[in-house]
Amino acid sequence: MKIYKIPEATVMRLSVYSRFLHQLIDEGVATVSSGDIAKGVGVSSAQVRKDLAYFGEFGTRGVGYRVDELYGHLMKILGLDQTWNIVLIGAGKLGSALALYQGFAERGFHISTILDVDPARIGTKLGNVEVEPLEVLQDRVKENNIRVGVVTVPASAAQDVTDRLVQAGIKAILNFSPRILKVPNSVILRNVDLSVNLEVLSFNLALNR
Amino acid sequence: MKIYKIPEATVMRLSVYSRFLHQLIDEGVATVSSGDIAKGVGVSSAQVRKDLAYFGEFGTRGVGYRVDELYGHLMKILGLDQTWNIVLIGAGKLGSALALYQGFAERGFHISTILDVDPARIGTKLGNVEVEPLEVLQDRVKENNIRVGVVTVPASAAQDVTDRLVQAGIKAILNFSPRILKVPNSVILRNVDLSVNLEVLSFNLALNR
DNA sequence: GACTGTGAAGCCATTCACAGCT
DNA sequence: AGCTGTGAATGGCTTCACAGTC
Numbered sequence: 001m002k003i004y005k006i007p008e009a010t011v012m013r014l015s016v017y018s019r020f021l022h023q024l025i026d027e028g029v030a031t032v033s034s035g036d037i038a039k040g041v042g043v044s045s046a047q048v049r050k051d052l053a054y055f056g057e058f059g060t061r062g063v064g065y066r067v068d069e070l071y072g073h074l075m076k077i078l079g080l081d082q083t084w085n086i087v088l089i090g091a092g093k094l095g096s097a098l099a100l101y102q103g104f105a106e107r108g109f110h111i112s113t114i115l116d117v118d119p120a121r122i123g124t125k126l127g128n129v130e131v132e133p134l135e136v137l138q139d140r141v142k143e144n145n146i147r148v149g150v151v152t153v154p155a156s157a158a159q160d161v162t163d164r165l166v167q168a169g170i171k172a173i174l175n176f177s178p179r180i181l182k183v184p185n186s187v188i189l190r191n192v193d194l195s196v197n198l199e200v201l202s203f204n205l206a207l208n209r
Numbered sequence: 210m211k212i213y214k215i216p217e218a219t220v221m222r223l224s225v226y227s228r229f230l231h232q233l234i235d236e237g238v239a240t241v242s243s244g245d246i247a248k249g250v251g252v253s254s255a256q257v258r259k260d261l262a263y264f265g266e267f268g269t270r271g272v273g274y275r276v277d278e279l280y281g282h283l284m285k286i287l288g289l290d291q292t293w294n295i296v297l298i299g300a301g302k303l304g305s306a307l308a309l310y311q312g313f314a315e316r317g318f319h320i321s322t323i324l325d326v327d328p329a330r331i332g333t334k335l336g337n338v339e340v341e342p343l344e345v346l347q348d349r350v351k352e353n354n355i356r357v358g359v360v361t362v363p364a365s366a367a368q369d370v371t372d373r374l375v376q377a378g379i380k381a382i383l384n385f386s387p388r389i390l391k392v393p394n395s396v397i398l399r400n401v402d403l404s405v406n407l408e409v410l411s412f413n414l415a416l417n418r
Numbered sequence: 419g420a421c422t423g424t425g426a427a428g429c430c431a432t433t434c435a436c437a438g439c440t
Numbered sequence: 441a442g443c444t445g446t447g448a449a450t451g452g453c454t455t456c457a458c459a460g461t462c
Binding site: 008011012014015016019020040041042077078079080084086093094096097098100101102103104106107109147148150171172174178180188190192193194195196197198199200201202203204205206 | 217220221223224225228229249250251286287288289293295302303305306307309310311312313315316318356357359380381383387389397399401402403404405406407408409410411412413414415416
């Protein structure tokens with residue numbers, strides 16, 4: 001495992017490969033070639049091999065990859081061989097949806113804590129998790145060994161909430177608010193802007209006008 | 210306007226720039242330099258200038274860009290100088306959240322039609338839009354001149370729904386289901402996998418174990 | 419014969435650096 | 441003096457092509 005610098009695009013594809021492999025396991029397939037995976041997820045076979053090569057030699061020349069084995073490797077590489085407790089801040093429309101979204105749980109992401117500042121939301125339940133006031137952040141992070149935070153508050157509150165997360169010892173933040181956030185180098189930050197994706201479609205449609 | 214081949218990354222950044230400029234307009238700022246924008250959104254100033262250069266010369270040497278003017282150009286380039294009617298299929302957790310999400314409306318994306326197959330959901334309202342049966346798809350697309358579809362159905366139904374969208378004349382699809390979809394070349398497809406983003410964080414956290 | 423793993427080549431996006439304008 | 445616009449240089453990801461292995 002020479003982990004020097006892995007392209008982010010590679011990591012994202014590994015995630016996609018792992019989902020495809022899971023599908024193959026369900027179908028009872030025992031072996032795949034890089035070409036099969038490539039076809040299944042829409043990339044080139046060379047790309048698949050190169051991506052895997054960053055992490056080791058998982059296949060057998062002339063044969064391919066054992067599905068269950070490769071799946072296990074990928075899940076381990078992605079850090080998905082464990083459950084991640086997550087704190088979600090902002091129980092509005094988007095936050096509620098994410099809290100209830102099954103897709104996270106399926107991949108081992110457990111939203112164990114949901115916080116908000118709105119008294120009307122505090123005390124309500126999303127699934128079986130109760131919305132609590134922002135003040136308990138530090139305690140919950142410690143208790144549940146939380147390292148990942150999801151920010152779904154309005155733009156105006158985003159930086160303040162982020163500072164608190166950092167303060168509480170959170171190591172990685174997924175930001176859904178449309179605000180550029182400042183975090184120390186030691187904290188990993190990813191931004192997701194749902195509108196951007198529609199805007200790329202809009203751009204492409206608008207091209208031929 | 211030489212629109213030969215615009216990097217997708219550029220389009221995504223333009224979207225971010227436009228949001229930043231909107232913020233500046235609110236603050237009453239009249240002029241910005243590429244350096245200001247760069248600082249505001251977290252890229253290099255050369256990057257900002259290169260991105261803009263794909264579409265024309267919007268600035269004044271020695272001065273910078275007029276905020277309102279540049280904003281107008283970007284919105285036009287992104288196709289956001291118009292309202293886009295959108296059909297959303299799948300009124301589950303995620304679909305409901307997206308239907309109610311304010312961020313889309315703010316950028317001119319109007320979810321005018323929401324469809325589902327579940328009788329329990331049909332007839333209910335999300336905001337002021339009623340959930341209707343999938344069968345009315347073709348009619349609604351025609352009536353409302355819909356060109357964009359958003360897919361938030363379970364993976365097992367995703368390809369079927371996609372085929373129907375294509376059939377109905379939809380030109381661009383935003384897919385939130387974790388399934389590789391097949392569409393004709395004439396249809397633009399973008400995939401959003403919410404879990405992938407968490408998995409990239411997970412990967413990076415798991416690196417130093 | 420089939421398929422992996424990988425150096426080399428190709429390609430594309432970003433950064434550099436500076437001429438050109440105000 | 442300040443800042444844009446852009447060719448040239450750089451860096452990094454993807455594709456090619458083939459030796460190596462089963």
